[in-house]
Amino acid sequence: MSDVFDVYAIRNDFPILSEKVGDKQLVYFDNGATAQKPQIVLDAITAYYSKYNANIHRGVHHLSQVATQAYEDARALIASCLGVSNSNEILFTKGTTDSINLVAFSFGELLKEGDEIIISAMEHHSNIVPWQMLCERKGCVLRVIPMFESGELDIEAYREMLSERTKLVAVTHISNALGTINPVKKMIDWAHSVGAKVLIDAAQSVQHMSVDVKDMDCDFLALSGHKVFGPTGVGILYGKEELLNQMPPYQGGGDMIATVTFEKTTYNTLPHKFEAGTPHIAGGICLGKAFEYIKTLDMGAIQKYESELLEYATGRLLEIEGMRIYGEAKNKTSVISFLIEGTHPYDVGTLLDKMGIAVRTGHHCTQPIMDFYKIPGTIRASFAFYNTKEEVDSMINALNRAVGMLK
Structure with missing residues (x-):
């Protein structure tokens, strides 16, 4: 350009x-609710359903192999765009809400009564309700970073809230209601200093700025495809491999297993461990096309x-x-x-x-x-x-x- x-x-x-x-x-x-789609994405939707529609993974026939390759190529491209070197750390989900719920359940299983989770006063309901549900389930404590009249977070109050009891900080990168860009890199550094993990809600940021998760050093990052010029019903959860390996699966079913018997099931490796059932194949492929488009800008x-x-x-x-x-x-x-x-x-x-x-x-x-x-x-x-x-x-x-x- x-x-x-x-x-x-x-x-x-x-x-x-x-x-x-x-x-x-x-x-x-x-555009904060959903972004419009470029022609490259619209063409990709038609191409998938008209030329190589098939279920992915494990298929030996030609269409399945073509669809599988396109789906996994999309994963690799998205990983590259987000600064992720290991595409196994990129999970396809239904969207930001689904991604946050996955972490709230699976990472939440590692928490115990009295552990603290910090969110902010400007969070979307999708970054509030899953943590409330987790606190009810596990006896954790939810704490909220206050906000100033200007629509900025009280960062010093946040710093004082952090302690060895803090296990997770979940905060929006950009407020969907106010447009505020939060100083997430600083917030992540402070959280890590007390041993806490950090989830970034990036639903409103990737379409407005370059996002590099390795530079940011977040532990999890969630986004929705339809807000970054891709289809609805598909999203991304980035998670550090070490953490994802520690977490139990969010859902059970096909593709997330290695072996199944009536006595015991062993789980698949990443990323498939968290991708039960037939995914939104066209959505994943076309989200890759949306990121391909963004790369040209x-x-x-x-x-x-x-x-x-x-x-x-x-x-x-x-x-x-x-x-x-x-x-x-x-x-x-x-x-x-x-x-x-x-x-x-x-x-x-x-x-x-x-x-x-x-x-x-x-x-x-x-x-x-x-x-x-x-x-x-x-x-x-x-x-x-x-x-x-x-x-x-x-x-x-x-x-x-x-x-x-x-x-």
């Missing part, structure tokens, strides 16, 4: 961006472009009377949550939809954040590298019209 980021050329890779909502041009600002240029887009959109939104933006961290990615005085977020979102603008309204599966700010929810505009300043202007015009109708 050249030094100049050509957003208009990039947009040509995403067919859905030319769609209309009624007679209005679609403006898609709901200059992530440094993307970060710079998205930062400019965030700054521009923030400035334009603040021109609207009664505007309040939630999440004003110094280190932030291209997510803006806001409310407009005298309006309800659902009403505004509904009117924006009539004008072709897709945003998300509600608590964004982060109800504790909304309770912290004492609000019912927000309007969230979340941008990807294929969005433009012209689209931001369209949203501002639509917001002004909506506010005029509601006030």
